[in-house]
Structures are given as C-alpha cells and as structure tokens.
Amino acid sequence: MGKIAFLFSGQGAQYAGMGKDLADNMDVSRKVFQEADDSLGFAISEMCFNGPQEELNKTENTQPAILTTSIAALKALESFGIRADITAGLSLGEYSALVCSGSLKFKEAVALVKKRGKYMQEAVPEGVGTMAAVMGMDYLTVKNICSDCKSMGIVEPSNMNCPGQVVIAGEVKAVRAACKLLKESGARKTIELSVSAPFHTSMLKPAAEKLELELKKITVGEFSIPVVTNVTGEIIEKADQIKTLLKKQVMSTVLFEKCINTILASGADVFVEIGPGKVLSGFVRKINRKATVLNVQDMDSLNNAVKILKSR
Numbered sequence: 001m002g003k004i005a006f007l008f009s010g011q012g013a014q015y016a017g018m019g020k021d022l023a024d025n026m027d028v029s030r031k032v033f034q035e036a037d038d039s040l041g042f043a044i045s046e047m048c049f050n051g052p053q054e055e056l057n058k059t060e061n062t063q064p065a066i067l068t069t070s071i072a073a074l075k076a077l078e079s080f081g082i083r084a085d086i087t088a089g090l091s092l093g094e095y096s097a098l099v100c101s102g103s104l105k106f107k108e109a110v111a112l113v114k115k116r117g118k119y120m121q122e123a124v125p126e127g128v129g130t131m132a133a134v135m136g137m138d139y140l141t142v143k144n145i146c147s148d149c150k151s152m153g154i155v156e157p158s159n160m161n162c163p164g165q166v167v168i169a170g171e172v173k174a175v176r177a178a179c180k181l182l183k184e185s186g187a188r189k190t191i192e193l194s195v196s197a198p199f200h201t202s203m204l205k206p207a208a209e210k211l212e213l214e215l216k217k218i219t220v221g222e223f224s225i226p227v228v229t230n231v232t233g234e235i236i237e238k239a240d241q242i243k244t245l246l247k248k249q250v251m252s253t254v255l256f257e258k259c260i261n262t263i264l265a266s267g268a269d270v271f272v273e274i275g276p277g278k279v280l281s282g283f284v285r286k287i288n289r290k291a292t293v294l295n296v297q298d299m300d301s302l303n304n305a306v307k308i309l310k311s312r
Contacts, residue, residue, distance in 0.1 A: 001312060002269030003085035006100055007284070008070050008093030011199075013277030014062050016051030019069035021298040023049070028079050029072035032106070036068040039107045040114060044068055059196060063092050063117035064110045070096040070275030071106050073296045077274065080306045086235075086266050088228040088259045090280055091159075091200065092116075094249060102224040103239055115214050119207035120197055120250065129198030131158060131169040132179050136188025139257075142166045145181050152177040158200035159254045162286040164188075169198035200254050208250040215243040226266070233258025235266075256280075260287045270312070272296060272305055 022029035023045070033045035047056055048065050055061055070093065089097040095113050098104040134142055139160050146155045146168055153174035159167035168178055175198075179190040197204070220242050226235045231248045233255035260283070263271075273280045273295040281293045294305040 003267045004082070004270045004272065004309070005263045005268040006074070006084035006087045006097070007271055007273045007280045008087070008089030008096035008100070009066055009273065009275030009277055009280065010090030010093045011059070011062050011066065012195075013275065013279055014056050014066055015276060016049075016053050016056055018048050018065070018276040018297065019045075019072050020049040022072050022076050022302065025299050026072075026076045026079065026302075028075040032072040032075055033068060035107055036064065036110045039110050040064060044110075058117075059121040060114055060117035063113040066092060066275060067096055067099075067110055067113050069297075071099055073274045073302070074100055076302055077272070077296050077305065080310070082306065082309050084225055084272075086226045086228065086263055086268055088230075088256075088263060090256055091230060091249070091254050093275065093280075094227075094230055094246070096275065097227050098242065100225070101227045103221050103227065103242060105219065105221075108218045112214055112218060116207070116211055116250070119210040120199060120204060123204050123207040124197045126196055128172065129170060129201075129203055130172045130175050131167055131193040131195050131198055132175050133191045133193060134166045134168060134179070134182055134187050135190070136164050137166065137182060137186065138164075139166050141185065142168060142182065145185060146170075146178055149174050149178040149181060154198075154201065154203055156201045157253050158198070160257050161254075162257050162260075162283040164286070165283075167193070169201045170203065171198070200250070200252060202251055204251040208247050211250060212243075212247045215246060218243075228259045228262050230254040230256065230259060233262055235262065256283060257287055260284055264288055264291070270294070270309070272309075 087097040153171035155170035155174035155178045158169040270292045271284045296302045
C-alpha cells in the first residue's frame with residue numbers, strides 16, 4: 001500500500017464561511033478556532049465563518065485564517081485515526097505542513113503568519129508590483145524570457161505549480177512586457193492576477209528580513225513525519241534548517257511541482273488537500289494522473305475522504 005501525503009492550501013484559497021461546517025460539527029476543529037482567537041487576541045474564527053470577504057482578503061488576515069482553517073480540518077481528519085506519511089504546502093501552506101509534522105506549535109505559527117502577511121503586504125507599495133499566470137509554457141523558457149525583460153524592471157518566476165503553469169511576478173511594467181513576449185513566444189495565455197504584491201520574488205526581501213527577526217523568537221521541534229520545502233522541492237533534512245528556509249521562501253520561487261514529484265518518489269500515491277479550496281488537487285492531477293486525490297474542507301469532503309482512506 002502506498003503512502004499518504006497531506007497537502008496544505010496557500011493564499012488565494014480563502015472564502016467567507018470556510019471552516020464553519022467543521023467547527024459546528026467537530027469538537028477538535030472548534031478548539032483550533034478557539035486557540036487561534038486566543039493567540040491572536042481577536043476573533044479570526046468570526047472572520048473565517050462570516051467574512052466580510054474584503055477583510056478576509058487582507059494578507060495579514062488571510063494567512064492566519066487559512067492556517068487556522070487548515071489545522072481545524074487536519075484535526076478533524078486525524079480524529080478518525082488517519083495520519084500522513086509525508087507533507088507539504090503551497091507557500092503559506094508550508095506553515096500548516098510544519099504544524100502537521102509537529103515541528104511548529106500551532107499557537108506560535110498562527111501569530112507568526114499574521115506578522116508574515118503584514119510584512120509581505122508592506123514590502124512593496126500597492127500598485128508597484130503584480131503577478132501573472134503563464135499557461136502552456138515550460139519553466140525554463142519562462143525563466144529565460146523573464147531574464148530578457150530585465151531592462152524593463154524586476155520580473156521573476158514566482159511559482160512553478162504544475163506542467164504548463166508557471167506564475168511570474170515583479171514590477172508591473174516588467175511583468176506586462178514579459179507577458180507580451182511570452183505570448184509572442186507561444187504561451188497559450190497569460191493572466192494578470194488580482195494580488196496586492198509580487199510574492200516570492202526578490203522584491204520581498206524586506207519582508208524576509210523582518211520575518212527572520214520573528215522566527216528567532218519561536219521554538220522549532222523535530223519532525224514526526226518528513227516535510228518537503230518549497231525552496232528546494234526536497235525533504236527538509238534537519239529541523240535547524242527550518243527558520244532559514246522560511247526566510248528564503250518569502251523571496252524565492254515556490255517549486256511546487258518539484259515538491260509533488262519528491263513526494264511521489266517517496267512512495268506516496270494518495271494526496272489529501274487539507275484546508276479551503278481544491279487548487280492543489282488540480283495541480284497534483286496535472287503532475288500525475290494515476291494518484292488518488294482527495295480533499296478536506298467541510299463535513300462532506302471529510303466524510304468522503306475518511307470513507308475512501310479507511311477502505312484502502
């Protein structure tokens with residue numbers, strides 16, 4: 001029997017109402033929301049359950065909200081005796097993966113990602129940076145075309161999500177110039193994303209430096225299961241690497257496709273996306289069509305996942 005991998009949602013998956021169904025029906029999930037409220041000093045649970053969406057979309061709220069919802073969903077799944085053999089997350093989701101592995105404490109992680117969100121938001125003034133999804137072009141070609149547009153400003157690959165989908169980010173003028181050149185070079189399409197900053201680029205260095213100071217204050221423990229990091233796409237070898245990797249992650253490309261291939265190479269054939277949305281499930285299917293892909297974000301998806309995983 002193959003291994004089970006848990007994957008955790010990143011920023012952009014948030015929606016008003018997330019986690020409410022689980023909190024209403026599962027004591028373990030409700031306790032996670034209470035713990036988050038206590039740690040943050042305000043009702044992030046209320047924002048998750050009822051919005052408003054505009055508040056939920058603010059990066060410093062989005063990040064603790066998604067982390068909390070993800071861990072609430074994790075605890076619900078684990079209450080049925082289902083555990084991961086290996087884990088990873090997309091960007092912010094890496095913090096959820098580290099909580100899942102036992103190396104980060106949830107109460108510390110939720111306070112940390114609120115600050116991470118704030119620092120990321122503040123690093124680049126609104127309107128200066130942007131991001132764009134590039135469809136139908138390989139990573140190396142995208143990277144080379146970004147280099148060709150350097151004279152226009154900063155533009156870099158920020159996410160390698162799955163075959164045929166790379167996200168680029170940087171200064172608005174440079175990103176738009178790269179998009180034009182990418183389409184002329186054969187990209188199927190480019191879509192400018194509705195985001196507040198060019199995440200996972202060198203422009204986020206100020207955020208990474210502020211985050212580094214906060215990381216010094218938290219406790220990192222040993223892993224109970226392997227965690228694959230976005231920075232290298234490989235399994236983190238030692239717990240003492242975590243803080244350095246989390247600093248780098250803010251300003252370097254998210255190698256999600258490589259993370260999934262590393263997990264597949266470890267012997268996993270079942271992927272459970274935990275937290276709001278099903279974006280990662282789509283990426284996994286494009287990377288490996290043979291893998292079993294499930295998700296847990298509410299009672300229906302929880303019950304479906306438990307049924308399938310218990311029957312293995």
